[in-house]
Amino acid sequence: MWEKLQDLDRRWIYLVFVIALLFPLFKPLGLPIKVGADVQNFYTKFDKLPAGAVVWLSPDYSPGASAELNPQFEAVLRHCFKNNYKLLMYSMWEQGSFLGRDIMERVAKELNKVHGVDWIYLGWRAGGNTVIRRASEDLWGAMENLDGYDKPLADSPLMANIRRLWTPDVDAIVCFSSGSPGDGDYMTYVTDPAAKEAKPVLLFTGQVAVQAPSRIPVIRSGQIQGMIPGMGGAAEYETLNKIPGKAAGLMDAQSLAHVVILAFIVLGNIAYLASRKK
């Protein structure tokens, strides 16, 4: 029996895993969301930007990571609009530009924020990180003088005083990242080189959970101001915003899934030890 348990067909694991994920969606456990140090740090620092601050939002991910990063993007977006920050949205990922745009259009409509005045969609341009490097010198040139809807940038009052992705035109960057290009490219080409300016561009990031541990060193060194890790981080941000969103509702499922994995690991080890004693 112990040997059987050790060589358990993985499909059984998958089945239990699916049940654990689906169960709380039908019958929520209602576990309280406790805000962690990472998200609290992000929120506090981000909240301190003055009203009218220019924030560059960069949803650099594809649909695969949207379950984790869409709720983060929406939570930060709502926070920005609440604090009357002016928003520029550009993505280094073509698919990210669509994903971010859909959320941006929906939330802006809901909160009566006007395109070209309160926010602007810059879309996506071919070239990956070379576009942001060029934008750090000449934003209009990098965008070919057009926004993401192919309208001239000159028509947007918001863009009148924004010429570069650099201090003091832009105050902060929030990069939602699931890979490369992402926050590392902003560090290399924009925020780190601008760090010596009197008013540096601050970099914040939202990460898929799997990448979060790797960002600890750059947060501790001050290269990134704060991080929202995974869907759990999004749920915590929603709690701080006091606007319930998708992530908080899905955290019960994640809790149960983690318990299931731990239970299988424990069972596997019991079986291993028992079969060894034999």
Add this chain to the structure above:
Amino acid sequence: MRKQLPLLLTGTAALWVVLCQYIHQFNALKMMGTTDQWQQIIVATMTLVGAVNLTRIHGTNIQRRRSGYYNSIALLVALWAYIAMGIYLTNKHVTYRWVYDATCVPWEATMFSMIAFFIASAAVRTFRIRTAEAAVMGLVAAFVMLGNVPLGPVISDKIPQLKDWLMNIPNGAGFRAIRIGIYIGTFAAAMRIALGLERAHLGSGAQ
């Protein structure tokens, strides 16, 4: 010449980037912005090269009636129909977006979510407490997993605190060390490429 020209171009491009990054006069004249623009154009053109390359590969499959050639037909029809749709309607059109939202989004999300299942089965198979180190690793993993979800603080307030400590101190130190090693390694690799010492990509005989 077939090998010298790419090496010469690589070396020149590397030198150009170094000059633009570190020499004030180059930097102040925004000279890198111009080459960045070139790169934008090259990358955009490469997308077309990709489509042509794909057509060539799958066109040959269909022509020679290789096994599963009907999949190649489906691929080419989808590829060029979507390109045509993008050109005709532009990528802002609601139908163009609908096709993308209805196909690519769920496919990608499905594949990404499969990772969770694979992680589960790999974890169950690998986390065997065979040694003292494996026991420590298993315990740390358990605390981090519980600390990352709302269940952790429900069990004990200490779990998220312990998780934060594990992530910030031992994990931070480990990542920092590996990263520094990788950056130095990447630098040496970049030098090999810029100096034309790394030539495997020009054909194995070029080594």
Add this chain to the structure above:
Amino acid sequence: MVVFQLAADPVLGILYAGRTMQLLTMIIFSAFVYVMIRRARAGLPVPAIRKIPGLEAVDEAIGRATEMGRPVHFAPGIGGITNADTFAAWAFLGHIAKLCARYDTRLINTNRDYLVHTINEELIRQSYLEAGRPDSYNPDDVRYLTGSQFGYAAGVLGMMQRERPAANILIGYFFAESMLFAEGGANIGAIQIAGTTNTVQLPFFLAACDYTLLGEEIYAGGAYLSKEPNLIGTVVGQDWGRILTFVVMVIGCALANLAAAQGTAFKNYLLTK
């Protein structure tokens, strides 16, 4: 000129202010690498590269696939042609292709980047030619699947199930597909060797593969497998850079601690003693 006002005053009238330390580091590291290349070229002794089990295992994996009469699968990651990991992957692929050609073992190479695919085609063809077996080269086994990350992952998983390679070699820059490939390979019982510099994906490879090359070990692969003195020189030069970094870090930590302590305890200690 307005543009000149944008940048801070240059150092020595030439260097870009704020990047001088970067440049200095680059010059020192370049000097290490250059000196080691010179030594290697002049035939002077250069330290040998330590034995890396993952590299040794490449030959063993291909041997096993040959014995079993099953193919070898090689994936170069999804880094593209501008990624240093892809260059490392090419060094491995050249070696693997030659061995496969020599043993007459089928090599399946799957790609996500069309430019990497084109180079791989050429590289593998050349390797078969050099091994004296141009007829064994099968262009159908060098495959471009799709530019989509997860579409590519799905294609590779399907291939693994259908063609059941006995060796699964994953060297390059991998992202989220790493777990899918490694666990997919484990499912079919393939011997697995993986390596990437993406630290986020390394734990997945460590959990699911038989051998994992950690970070910059893959860069040493080309030098290690080819035994080319020039390349070995660069690896040794890189290690000198590492030693220097370590020394700078220790001194930096000591100075930072001294500075932190200066205002309070350390200052008092000095004053009282």
